[in-house]
Amino acid sequence: xxxxxxxxxxxxxxxxxxxxxxxxxxxxxxxxxxxxxxxxxxxxxxxxxxxxxxxxxxxxxxxxxxxxxxxxxxxxxxxxxxxxxxxxxxxxxxxxxxxxxxxxxxxxxxxxxxxxxxxxxxxxxxxxxxxxxxxxxxxxxxxxxxxxxxxxxxxxxxxxxxxxxxxxxxxxxxxxxxxxxxxxxxxxxxxxxxxxxxxxxxxxxxxxxxxxxxxxxxxxxxxxxxxxxxxxxxxxxxxxxxxxxxxxxxxxxxxxxxxxxxxxxxxxxxxxxxxxxxxxxxxxxxxxxxxxxxxxxxxxxxxxxxxxxxxxxxxxxxxxxxxxxxxxxxxxxxxxxxxxxxxxxxxxxxxxxxxxxxxxxxxxxxxxxxxxxxxxxxxxxxxxxxxxxxxxxxxxxxxxxxxxxxxx
Amino acid sequence: xxxxxxxxxxxxxxxxxxxxxxxxxxxxxxxxxxxxxxxxxxxxxxxxxxxxxxxxxxxxxxxxxxxxxxxxxxxxxxxxxxxxxxxxxxxxxxxxxxxxxxxxxxxxxxxxxxxxxxxxxxxxxxxxxxxxxxxxxxxxxxxxxxxxxxxxxxxxxxxxxxxxxxxxxxxxxxxxxxxxxxxxxxxxxxxxxxxxxxxxxxxxxxxxxxxxxxxxxxxxxxxxxxxxxxxxxxxxxxxxxxxxxxxxxxxxxxxxxxxxxxxxxxxxxxxxxxxxxxxxxxxxxxxxxxxxxxxxxxxxxxxxxxxxxxxxxxxxxxxxxxxxxxxxxxxxxxxxxxxxxxxxxxxxxxxxxxxxxxxxxxxxxxxxxxxxxxxxxxxxxxxxxxxxxxxxxxxxxxxxxxxxxxxx
Numbered sequence: 169x170x171x172x173x174x175x176x177x178x179x180x181x182x183x184x185x186x187x188x189x190x191x192x193x194x195x196x197x198x199x200x201x202x203x204x205x206x207x208x209x210x211x212x213x214x215x216x217x218x219x220x221x222x223x224x225x226x227x228x229x230x231x232x233x234x235x236x237x238x239x240x241x242x243x244x245x246x247x248x249x250x251x252x253x254x255x256x257x258x259x260x261x262x263x264x265x266x267x268x269x270x271x272x273x274x275x276x277x278x279x280x281x282x283x284x285x286x287x288x289x290x291x292x293x294x295x296x297x298x299x300x301x302x303x304x305x306x307x308x309x310x311x312x313x314x315x316x317x318x319x320x321x322x323x324x325x326x327x328x329x330x331x332x333x334x335x336x337x338x339x340x341x342x343x344x345x346x347x348x349x350x351x352x353x354x355x356x357x358x359x360x361x362x363x364x365x366x367x368x369x370x371x372x373x374x375x376x377x378x379x380x381x382x383x384x385x386x387x388x389x390x391x392x393x394x395x396x397x398x399x400x401x402x403x404x405x406x407x408x409x410x411x412x413x414x415x416x417x418x419x420x421x422x423x424x425x426x427x428x429x430x431x432x433x434x435x436x437x438x439x440x441x442x443x444x445x446x447x448x449x450x451x452x453x454x455x456x457x458x459x460x461x462x463x464x465x466x467x468x469x470x471x472x473x474x475x476x477x478x479x480x481x482x483x484x485x486x487x488x489x490x491x492x493x494x495x496x497x498x499x500x501x502x503x504x505x506x507x508x509x510x511x512x513x514x515x516x517x518x519x520x521x522x523x524x525x526x527x528x529x530x531x532x533x534x535x536x537x538x539x540x541x542x543x544x545x546x547x548x549x550x551x552x553x554x555x556x557x558x559x560x561x562x563x564x565x566x567x568x569x570x571x572x573x574x575x576x
Numbered sequence: 577x578x579x580x581x582x583x584x585x586x587x588x589x590x591x592x593x594x595x596x597x598x599x600x601x602x603x604x605x606x607x608x609x610x611x612x613x614x615x616x617x618x619x620x621x622x623x624x625x626x627x628x629x630x631x632x633x634x635x636x637x638x639x640x641x642x643x644x645x646x647x648x649x650x651x652x653x654x655x656x657x658x659x660x661x662x663x664x665x666x667x668x669x670x671x672x673x674x675x676x677x678x679x680x681x682x683x684x685x686x687x688x689x690x691x692x693x694x695x696x697x698x699x700x701x702x703x704x705x706x707x708x709x710x711x712x713x714x715x716x717x718x719x720x721x722x723x724x725x726x727x728x729x730x731x732x733x734x735x736x737x738x739x740x741x742x743x744x745x746x747x748x749x750x751x752x753x754x755x756x757x758x759x760x761x762x763x764x765x766x767x768x769x770x771x772x773x774x775x776x777x778x779x780x781x782x783x784x785x786x787x788x789x790x791x792x793x794x795x796x797x798x799x800x801x802x803x804x805x806x807x808x809x810x811x812x813x814x815x816x817x818x819x820x821x822x823x824x825x826x827x828x829x830x831x832x833x834x835x836x837x838x839x840x841x842x843x844x845x846x847x848x849x850x851x852x853x854x855x856x857x858x859x860x861x862x863x864x865x866x867x868x869x870x871x872x873x874x875x876x877x878x879x880x881x882x883x884x885x886x887x888x889x890x891x892x893x894x895x896x897x898x899x900x901x902x903x904x905x906x907x908x909x910x911x912x913x914x915x916x917x918x919x920x921x922x923x924x925x926x927x928x929x930x931x932x933x934x935x936x937x938x939x940x941x942x943x944x945x946x947x948x949x950x951x952x953x954x955x956x957x958x959x960x961x962x963x964x965x966x967x968x969x970x971x972x973x974x975x976x977x978x979x980x981x982x983x984x
Contacts, residue, residue, distance in 0.1 A: 214933040215926070221937060222921075244904065244929040252907040252925045260921045496652065499660040513630075513668045517660045518623070521652040525622040529629060531936055 179412050180317065180385045182444045182465075186554055190437070190463040193553040196444055198264040198316050198385075200256075201231060205444060206460050206553075208451070208546045209234040209266060209468035210539055214243070215259040218473050219528075219535040222261040228508075228536070229543050232264040232316075234468045237309050238273035242292045242299070246312040254314030266468075267315035269306050269348075271322040271389070272417070272449065283323065283340070303347035311355055315384060319415065320348040322389040327423040334393035341391045342405045349409055352386045385412035387446060393418060394427050396434045403438040414439045415446040416464075420455070429458050436462040453482075453545060453569050457562045460549065472542045476534035479523045482541040486571025490534065495520040508540035509533075587793045587820050588725065590852045590873075594962060598845070598871040601961040604852055606672040606724050606793075608664075609639060613852060614868050614961075616859070616954045617642040617674060617876035618947055622651070623667040626881050627936075627943040630669040636916075636944070637951050640672040640724075642876045645717050646681035650700045650707070654720040662722030674876075675723035677714050677756075679730040679797075680825070680857065691731065691748070711755035715794075719763055723792060727823065728756040730797040735831040742801035749799045750813045757817055760794045793820035795854060801826060802835050804842045811846040822847045823854040824872075828863070837866050844870040861890075861953060861977050865970045868957065880950045884942035887931045890949040894979025898942065903928040916948035917941075 181197045182205075196203040210217050210225065213236045217225055225233065235255060240246055249258050256262055274281055278290035278299075287302030303321045310318035322341040325334050388406035392398030406414060416435055419428050432447065436459075439445050444465045450456065451469015459467070472482065479490045483503040490502070498516035510519070510533040522530035545565075552561035589605045590613075604611040618625050618633065621644045625633055633641065643663060648654055657666050664670055682689055686698035686707075695710030711729045718726035730749040733742050796814035800806030814822060824843055827836050840855065844867075847853050852873045858864065859877015867875070880890065887898045891911040898910070906924035918927070918941040930938035953973075960969035 214930065214935055216930055216933075216935045216937040219936040221940065239933075243933060244925065248905050248925060248929075251905050252923055258923070258926050258929075260926075497656050497659050509629075515660055515666070517652065517656060518666050518668075521656075521666075522622065522624055525624075525647075525651060527622055527624045528627040528936060528939055529624040532629065532940075 188553050188556045188558045191558045200264045203231045205465035207466050211470045213239050219531040234266050237267045238270035241309045246309040250312035264316040266317040267310045269319040269321040272324045275324045303344040304351045307351035317385045320345040325393045325418045327421045329393050338391050338402050345388050387413040387415050389415045389417040391418045399435045413444040415448050417448050433462045472538035476538040477531045488573040490519050490523050508537050510537040596961050596964045596966045599966045608672045611639045613873035615874050619878045621647050627939040642674050645675045646678035649717045654717040658720035672724040674725040675718050677727040677729040680732045683732045711752040712759045715759035725793045728753040733801045733826045735829045737801050746799050746810050753796050795821040795823050797823045797825040799826045807843045821852040823856050825856050841870045880946035884946040885939045896981040898927050898931050916945050918945040
């Protein structure tokens with residue numbers, strides 16, 4: 169027996185606001201808030217953006233977070249998150265959340281994976297336990313999490329891959345996408361159990377974070393490796409199924425940049441104008457500029473957060489390593505043009521000191537700065553698109569993004 | 577040539593507000609704010625309270641922080657902190673700071689130390705470099721840091737120690753205390769260099785955080801091991817030198833609790849009523865209750881912060897380990913009676929999850945809770961003293977503090 173959902177329109181709506189050639193300015197409306205596009209999605213793998221509190225993410229202006237299905241189904245387990253009221257309540261983030269499908273992680277993290285028609289068998293990278301993910305199960309997990317935007321389960325085609333491999337992989341991804349959509353449209357379970365919870369009084373009323381009648385948005389993922397005809401086939405097959413948005417997957421997996429840019433420029437125009445387009449896992453800002461010029465609307469990447477923890481910081485003058493000797497006595501803020509908490513309060517000398525001392529505060533201050541830099545970059549980019557000056561924006565930022573003081 | 581200080585009265589003032597037998601309620605007035613006593617000093621070893629921002633420490637109600645001379649003189653180096661405007665500006669904490677003298681760390685952390693009459697030679701635990709600390713140098717370091725309250729350089733007598741060892745050690749500590757006071761009263765250098773600093777505009781005017789005419793408060797440290805006659809001798813010799821406050825050192829170094837309590841009860845009443853009394857390094861709240869009953873006013877300890885990072889949390893029901901299996905699906909806050917950010921926003925299930933996932937946010941949320949617990953405990957204890965009900969407070973808390981759900 170299947171759980172009957174009310175036919176309410178909860179899914180996202182995408183509205184293109186203006187265009188500067190292929191470059192798009194838009195808004196994705198979700199029941200949890202508006203996402204201005206082009207948008208950057210900070211990554212909260214384990215239901216937390218590393219080093220940050222959800223309040224701080226809100227203050228930084230993040231409009232949507234990404235979280236990882238693969239990680240959360242292994243730990244703590246999606247059933248636990250379902251029971252305590254869903255991912256939003258669990259991690260105390262009331263804005264939209266996109267969850268990936270776990271496809272990428274199964275293929276990049278899990279040992280001993282075996283692809284079968286029905287799904288993928290793999291061992292957990294945490295404790296070696298055996299798991300089996302199918303398209304239906306992946307949808308069930310994302311439903312338990314309560315993601316606003318779910319992604320279809322896909323095989324992330326590696327690079328290099330023969331055309332035959334890429335073709336077979338694509339066929340599998342298309343079939344899995346069909347099964348994911350079927351599962352989304354006919355969910356087998358109610359979204360959440362009722363239960364009392366002091367932190368979430370709405371649970372008492374069975375209205376769990378507004379999601380008791382959740383109908384998730386679902387994005388298809390275009391695969392096909394570096395073969396344009398396969399990318400075209402994948403896009404066309406997915407478009408026929410009518411997803412709420414479309415992602416480009418299987419990029420930035422080792423292929424040369426030019427090849428990636430070619431695929432993005434070839435594939436993006438094939439996708440429907442009226443749906444958001446998402447380039448998965450890309451976050452190098454030079455790549456972002458290229459992809460936005462092709463009409464991409466959404467990006468996610470661990471680059472700002474991971475680099476922050478390693479002491480690599482983005483500034484209006486270029487990328488720097490905070491451990492550089494020259495910062496030892498430097499009383500100035502990291503980036504005098506930045507108005508983030510870190511730059512408003514601490515000197516380069518202090519940032520270097522807490523980094524060298526491995527203080528947790530170092531990771532916090534660096535992450536705050538890098539995320540602020542990224543979100544501000546996207547905000548300014550949207551302003552430029554609005555003013556029909558994306559080309560000028562790109563030209564002005566290119567030397568900055570290529571400047572690298574990294575070697576300390 | 578010596579730097580002439582204006583004879584302004586910058587030192588702390590201590591005022592006893594009320595007493596409940598030996599138990600004291602008081603206020604220490606500093607130029608950076610009032611410290612209500614009995615007071616707990618959170619520890620910011622490397623110029624940062626681990627996992628916390630200075631803003632958060634203010635919000636939690638911390639009225640004074642402790643920082644470590646030994647760590648800061650090795651990294652980043654006190655001259656660097658002096659150049660960027662002193663420790664307050666460096667770590668962005670505008671409340672009072674007490675710095676220890678480094679004595680305890682030299683004896684507990686540094687390898688290959690050699691005690692000489694003039695000072696101690698030791699190697700850095702960070703990079704093995706050779707250093708030499710004298711009483712004069714320790715005062716110069718604390719002056720460079722700009723601590724509101726400095727501590728004399730002492731030898732922390734170990735346990736067990738023969739009476740002869742303890743006596744010789746005590747004589748050294750007394751002589752070093754005399755030299756520290758002489759150095760404090762006649763500082764050889766101006767406190768800070770002038771310099772431009774965007775983050776600290778007052779530097780331009782040569783008025784560094786209000787400390788251009790700093791006259792630090794200085795506390796003596798009573799040693800003498802577990803020998804009461806030596807403790808008496810130490811206290812008397814220090815009192816003759818007239819310090820701004822008095823600390824009990826060399827306790828909680830391995831001796832049985834009863835012995836520690838005996839020394840505290842014997843020594844505390846020997847110290848002047850009109851000066852604050854500080855029990856160094858003690859923070860187990862059972863010990864705090866005992867010491868407060870003897871008339872101690874100040875405590876510092878890494879217990880709340882270090883335990884937090886290890887997942888051990890203090891609650892109104894006792895001490896618990898957040899990794900306990902029973903918390904896996906627990907939707908309730910850690911401590912329903914607690915109004916800290918952690919308990920107001922997150923479930924036990926989430927706290928367990930981020931701890932098991934080793935998320936940085938886990939250390940933040942746990943530290944926030946434990947510090948809130950400690951500072952609230954002290955606040956409530958002060959209220960009880962004010963109401964002449966310390967005995968009842970102690971009786972009510974004893975079973976809670978002894979309750980331990982720690983084994984997970």
